[in-house]
Amino acid sequence: MSLFGLKFGKKKLKEEERQLQANNRDFNVQFEYANNSIKTSKYNFFTFLPLNLFEQFQRIANAYFLFLLILQLIPQISSLAWFTTVVPLVLVLAVSGVKDAIDDFNRHKSDKHVNNRPVQVLINGMLKDEKWMNVQVGDIIKLENNNFVTADLLLLSSSEPHSLTYIETAELDGETNLKVKQALTVTAELGEDLQKLTEFNGEVKCEAPNNKLDKFTGTLTLRGEKYALDNEKMLLRGCTIRNTEWCFGLVIYAGPDTKLMQNSGKTTFKRTSIDRLMNVLVLVIFAFLALMCLILAIGNGIWEYDKGYYFQVYLPWAEGVNSASYSGFLMFWSYVIILNTVVPISLYVSVEIIRLGNSFYIDWDRKMYYPLNDTPAQARTTTLNEELGQIKYIFSDKTGTLTQNIMCFNKCSINGKSYGDVYDMSGQRIEINENTEKVDFSYNQLADPKFSFYDHSLVEAVKLSDGPTHRFFRLLSLCHTVMPEEKKEGNLVYQAQSPDEGALVTAARNFGFVFRARTPETITVVEMGETKIYKLLAILDFNNVRKRMSVIVRSPEGDLTLYCKGADTILYELLHSSCDSLKEETTEHLNEFAGEGLRTLVVAYKNLDEDYFQDWIRRHHEASTALEGREDKLSELYEEIEKDLMLLGATAIEDKLQDGVPQTIETLGKASIKIWVLTGDKQETAMNIGYSCNLLHDDMEDVFIIEGSTSDDVLNELRNARKKMKPDSFLDSDEINIQFEKSSKKTTVLPDEQANGVYGLVITGHSL
DSSP states (O other): OOOHHHHHTTTOOOOOEEEETTTOHHHHGGGGGOSSSOOOOOOOOTTTTHHHHHTTTTHHHHHHHHHHHHHTOTTOOSSSSSSHHHHHHHHHHHHHHHHHHHHHHHHHHHHHHHHHHHEEEEEEEEEEEEEEGGGGTOOOEEEEOOOOSSSEEEEEEEOOOOOEEEHHHHHHSSSSSSEEEEEEEEHHHHOOOOHHHOOOOOHHHHHHHHOOOTTOOOOEEEETEEEEEEEEGEEOOTTTEESSSSEEEEEEEEESSSSSHHHHHHOOOOOEEEEEEEHHHHHHHHHHHHHHHHHHHHHHHHHHHHTTTGGGSSSOTTTTTOOOHHHHHHHHHHHHHGGGGGGHHHHHHHHHHHHHHHHHHHHOOOOGGGGTTTOOOOOOSSSSGGGGGGOEEEEEEEETTTTEEEEEEEEEEEETTSSSEEEEETTTOOOOOOOOOOOOOTTOOTTTOOOOOHHHHHEEEEETTTTHHHHHHHHHHHHOOOOOEEEEEEEEEEOSSSSSHHHHHHHHHTTTTEEEESSSSSEEEEETEEEEEEEEEEEEOOOOTTTTEEEEETTOOEEEEEEEEEEEEOOOOOBGGGGGHHHHHHHHHHHHHHHHTTTEEEEEEEEEEEHHHHHHHHHHHHHHSSSSHHHHHHHHHHHHHHOOOOEEEEEEEEEEEEETTHHHHHHHHHHHHHHEOOSSSSHHHHHHHHHHSSSSOOOOSSSEEEEEEHHHHHHHHHHHHHHHHGGGSSSOHHHHHHHSSSSSOOOOOOOOOOOSSOOOEEEEETTO
């Protein structure tokens, strides 16, 4: 039963903070949290007719014919039978109503299927099969391999070592690579012991429901101890469990409070530009109709006043009409009825039928069929398909959309020396192809056989125990969030949330620094055949503001070291002044790598003082368990310790374009569709990719680069670009300038400008 039914008329207060106890429904019910039932449909049996009619009468023609029907029910002005209007109006409403009913029936069907999925819930010490919709906040549930995640869960334990759980998030963010979640050590000990899980009475305090898929802040209090919770310990509704036999989770958010549903928004009545255009056209026809009826009514009034009075015997006035002006007034509405066919109600029926037919053509289009996955095109709605022909702009991500999202370690720079290119006997660089001799990694029993590298000098540097080279690959094997799987002895498979990380860890593996195992407190690396266990003391997470990640580890020898990798523009600001000459050499290599379209990262390290670190880690624990301002407090601590780093070098990774991308972009360009691509790469890399995928090309008149550091600089660069693309754009007679001059608080849509040629535009992240 819904909360609305229980608390009719009582407005629910906005949730500021969520508090819940595991295995305690009596405690949790006082907060009136939503259950796990979802609803994506727009109507039910009782609301369909009023709501659907309300939506349909937003179309001006439908409202007009309803108004006409009302007029026809007035005997004094009705000149036609009422059913002459009712029949076509009912037909139009019925066609649209049936189509909307079918769409909503499918939504109801989908909701019912999801709400009735079975899940195992821990109740009174036993696992019982329950429907999804009966799951409540605070319940502990069991999920198995390939199960959909029922609600937003705190991961408690799993079948995998160290309570790892592998999930696929394709339905949330479109990414098909597996992501790894890890439970707290204190809950991982619960395992699948139902007795321990039943006795688990942890209390969670966390943020209110929100739509941020990548963020979660909370704390778990258990036996008087407080533990920090973040997004890495959460399984979100919409994900799928993969490569994990079983896992247990505590329900934090259910049903409409889950992040998936918070992002879905309310199902609304969508109107296309053709609908809006038809409304405008009908309004114009209305005005024309009103003008005709007015002229005819005035004519009637004049005639009745001047001549009609003498014809009363033959043409008597209707009952209640006692003047020529009143007769003219009634005649105005009579002509509105008589001339109703001027308003084309059939136009709406025709458009609906065309849309339906067009959706079938989309489904049957062989050119949009993808044979590898046996996936045809599918028109999910019949109301919006004509919008496809009116697209002016396409905004696209680069990685995984234009590119394959398959990363290969291609080149690197270590201590001022560049590796990855192959040279002949005369010192000339040669092109790498299928016949080029690959580096032999057979000396390394744990090497990945699929990894290819062609520069033999890097292997020699590793074998000669070159200090910077060893430290470089040690950093790559330690500074990451990758999880290893070893189903058979020596057969390592890495599960990486980011393909870049997977490529770097695989490179370190092949060059003799094999990342072998991870626990929440340790990282095991096989360094040139010798197994070493590093204590993992802190992970300084990557985010879009920091653009770097760091780890702090203690080596078996007791040394404390911070390893860091990130964007060159960020890391260069954090380097020790003694690295200036090495920075210049590395920058040259980075520019070369970027010019070849490679994705680059800079790596650095720092040896830490024991006393300072103990003080820092104490403050770090306090910040990580704070519920308010956690991110800001952690960010300050990260900034404090990531200073005076020593530069090691840089990495370069290749991500090849998907098949057909250049041809597709060229075709879209011919259709006058403007394409914007967003990428986190360096400017040089981005431009190189732009040229390789035909987004930029040599036939362009010019490519403008916007890289101003202040808003005034950016404004001037954009103005100069506009002036070159359209020299007369700054004249007072220019339509856009006229719009700018008008001071109005209302949002105005500026008309499109036609450039005097084909141009490209590159905007750096800071300028954007």
